[in-house]
Amino acid sequence: MTTYTHKHVLVVDNVDSVLDAVKFNLTQAGYRVFSAQSIQQAKELLAKEIIHVAVVDIHLENDSLVKDRSGFDFARSIPAHIPFIIYTGYKDLEHTEIVRGDIGTRRIIDKESQITNAATELVAAADDLFAKEVQVNFELELHNSLSLDVVAKQIRIPDTDEIVSPTQEDIQEILRRWFLKALALNVDALLSDEEATQRTQSGAVLLKVRSRRAEGWTNTQVVKMGAKEEIERKRLNYDAIEPFLGGNRRAGLRGIAFSRTIGGLVYSLIGAEK
The missing domain is CATH 3.40.50.2300 (Response regulator)
Structure with missing residues (x-):
């Protein structure tokens, strides 16, 4: 924890x-x-x-x-x-x-x-x-079944001398900025180890997160983390096509958060019960 x-x-x-x-x-x-x-x-x-x-x-x-x-x-x-x-x-x-x-x-x-x-x-x-005004859940408990530091190293960001490599603290910060009302989070990889080695072309990683609030545990949500510019581009693309998805939508964008060089998009899975 x-x-x-x-x-x-x-x-x-x-x-x-x-x-x-x-x-x-x-x-x-x-x-x-x-x-x-x-x-x-x-x-x-x-x-x-x-x-x-x-x-x-x-x-x-x-x-x-x-x-x-x-x-x-x-x-x-x-x-x-x-x-x-x-x-x-x-x-x-x-x-x-x-x-x-x-x-x-x-x-x-x-x-x-x-x-x-x-x-x-x-x-x-x-x-x-x-x-x-500071939108960070400082009291949040994080329960990880994987190493967030290893996950951070899998995120690909622009290769320049000025850029600081992502760390587990960046991932924690993004989770704390989005899950403001949660008491605790269970964080795990969305994909198997074999699938996770085949990252998306954008160099992003996918996590599945379940949060515990005062009223109990919520449904699983998916967090996509990647370079700031890529995450912002994904958000803009989603905003542009979302009105036309209708019943074909499988996930709903719920939020976006940033920490230093990376950002995160939080999605809810439409119809998900687990």
């Missing part, structure tokens, strides 16, 4: 003292913190680590330049499934309007505030994001 309770926060600020203080406060609150002093370091951590929430300063390239908004540019590049907080010493009406407009978050905290305790406010904002 596998359990997983680590909640990961990425903090991006070009001032050492701020990074240290934020990391200390969030660590004390129970979070695992990854810190970056530059946009490049932050992008490397986003590619390398599984991140759930980000904390981003506005002035990341040049503190002395009033118009430096590089933090906003970086925030726009953060994957959509990762909510974030703008943590800045330059909170003003203009920046607040930008944040509430096209940045993608309503959370902007003034690190220099004399009215509130900025550290306490930041931890409270992180707590709120994990409670309301």
Whole structure:
């Protein structure tokens, strides 16, 4: 059985003292913190680590330049499934309007505030994001009859130096992002060992998953995992043809989730009882 309770926060600020203080406060609150002093370091951590929430300063390239908004540019590049907080010493009406407009978050905290305790406010904002916006089932129990690390190695992804190879943590993350209301999962290979050696042309793998909820065990579902781009393409193809399938449909697409370089599609089997 596998359990997983680590909640990961990425903090991006070009001032050492701020990074240290934020990391200390969030660590004390129970979070695992990854810190970056530059946009490049932050992008490397986003590619390398599984991140759930980000904390981003506005002035990341040049503190002395009033118009430096590089933090906003970086925030726009953060994957959509990762909510974030703008943590800045330059909170003003203009920046607040930008944040509430096209940045993608309503959370902007003034690190220099004399009215509130900025550290306490930041931890409270992180707590709120994990409670309301981070779609991950951290308490889920995973019961595997196979090695998820071996399964991860079977997933074929684009062969570039910058790509991080999939791991069992990526598979676990995808399962936790989709099965939000489950108490436990039984995970097994959909195909026999002989069939599994003949992967799909896309380099994806197929798992069968049965979840236990408060009301009992559900029917088996199928999870297809592969490279992010391939999984997204499969979803778009399904959306395009689904209206025309009618009674010929054998499986229904129920959801999609991502983790670093891979994604997963969850299907229910039409008429399945086992």
